Amino acid sequence: MILTFAGGHLVNPDEGSSDSDALAVLELLAREAPSSRFDELLRTARQQFLPRERLRRLERAVRLALDVRATAEQRRRREAGLAALVDTTHDLSSHTDDLDGLLHVITSHARRLLNLDMAYVSLRLPGGGSYVHKSDGETTALSVGLELGRGFGLGEYAQSKQAPFWTSDYLADERFPHSPDIDEVVSSEGLHAVLAVPLIHSGAATGALYGASREIRHFTPDEVSLMRSLAVLSASAIEATRRRARIETALAEAQSESVRCTSALARMDRLAATRKRLMDLVLEGGALHDVTSAAAQALGGTLVLWDAEGRTLAAAGELPQLDAASVVRALVDSHAAGAPVTVGGEGLPGVWATHVTTGVEAPGALLFRRPGTPCAEPPTETPSEPLSEEDKGLLCATAQTLALVLLLGHSAGAAAGPARDECLEELLAGTPRSPRRLAERLRRLGIDPTGRHLVLIVRPEGGKQGESAAWASSYAYRHGGLKTVRGDCLVLLIPGTDASAAASAAAGELSPLLGHPVSVGAAGPTAELSSVGKVYQEARRCLDTLVALGRTGGTAAPGDLGFLGLLLSDDHDADAFVTAALGPVLDYDSGRSTELVRTLEAYFTAGGSPTRAAQHLHVHTNTVARRLDRITELLGPHWQEPAQALEIQLALRVRRAQRAVYRRPRTTEHTQADREA
Known part of the structure; x- marks a missing residue:
């Protein structure tokens, strides 16, 4: 009887054909035939009623072949798992700068290694318990951020025992304490089989790696071992990432502290420099x-x-x-x-x-x-x-x-007060000592005898003579000058060139101190200390003029009083008065050969009529209008108001008189009148 099986070999029912049976099994094994082909071989042999001993040997050969194939398959799976672990190690090493990215690599590789539906990682909290930090394959938003609680779930059990722990059907397994929150997530995700492997570093569990399937599944020892190997690699990578994060945080804090220290040092340098500057001001x-x-x-x-x-x-x-x-x-x-x-x-x-x-x-x-x-x-x-x-x-x-x-002002003013009063009284009386001795005395008092000085007469309008005198002593000392008291007025001799500004400054400091107005008359400057008495009289006339004009509480110098200052001045500086009133117009005419001054004279002569002024000048009315606009730009918008107009007319008259008296030649340069017309 001849038997043909699916492999194509002939099986004889004779005793001597057992070698052929072994060859047939080996051929199926070599071709990696499926288990059904081995079952078909046995089924055919049984149908042909082979001898019992031969059939037994054939069955044993098939079992051995299946064992060999299972061993080879297991070896291939291990090799594939190890290769996958090598790839995972490479991926883990490239994500040590980002914990989230690292955990994503871990969970995704865990799913592929064991063909899982879902994988996730839990990390321990400082106060105990743990929380789900990252997951892969989830279908709801319930897993990430879930606090697992202390003593609940597979992960806590695996971490406490520091060993893998798994179940084929999580919700039906009563071997471990259940948490309602965890059970809700497992139910929502439709999970059954769950494998938990502890993440252990330096002998302590820092979290757990989970793999889960949505079907009831029994994990093999090889799968558990592969998951544990992945957990060992992951724990080291997670700790390295955390250590790097701690180092970067410490470095950032150190850099921030360095910036803070640098900034504080700069502020301290600024503080020291400012203190030095303030002290230098005092010493100066x-x-x-x-x-x-x-x-x-x-x-x-x-x-x-x-x-x-x-x-x-x-x-x-x-x-x-x-x-x-x-x-x-x-x-x-x-x-x-x-x-x-x-x-x-x-x-x-x-x-x-x-x-x-x-x-x-x-x-x-x-x-x-x-x-x-x-x-x-x-x-x-x-x-x-x-x-x-x-x-x-x-x-x-x-x-x-x-x-x-x-x-310093209080002490120096009080100590040097009598000597300063005496020196200034001599200067005001006009009977000083010899120039050389006077210069020496002034230098001892801190006064520059070769400088230019102003005279200020200060009259408090509300009494408090004692406080005013004390202030004057301090003020004169601080400004390098002299002070004395005459009647109800304070007399100050201070360095300077602007009498008007000095009067305003003194009134601005004393008036708030006393709480009532202060009137100040000022004059100067003078470079000859022998003429201090003359300047004093001029300042006195300015103060009296303020009172006569009803401007009590104001300040004035000859330049502030206009033509009144010219009349009150001892030297009658007419040129200065003309320059103060007409300076910009005179400079404009001189630089551009225009006739703005002549236009002003014609305008005032015509009673402020541009038309009649144009007739007098033999130019068009528009030319006069343009010239008046230019004068407004030079003298300001209020030059035609009564007070300033009077000053300008007086200045024009003084200038005309000066030209007539001194027979100053008149400039005959060509003008721009024709072009302006």
């Missing part, structure tokens, strides 16, 4: 205003110095209206704390106060405010930034410097 004889302005510029805000009675001694900018009671409370707090404090009250955003103590007077207040950011709607200002420690230190240093200036 700087006044309160000089120190206040320099400090305000360094601090970037408004700085105001008050005395004990709330009067402004020096200011750089303006502050909002302050409540005196709030300032007093702030001064008390500042003195107790030894540092600047904020001033309370409504509408005072960012106003700081620190005490200024000299030891010989009641404490004053140094107030500071840094502007905030303007707001468009409503048009208000946001509160300013809090002061840094460096700014507070600079504010305290400024308060100490101002106290030193006050103390």
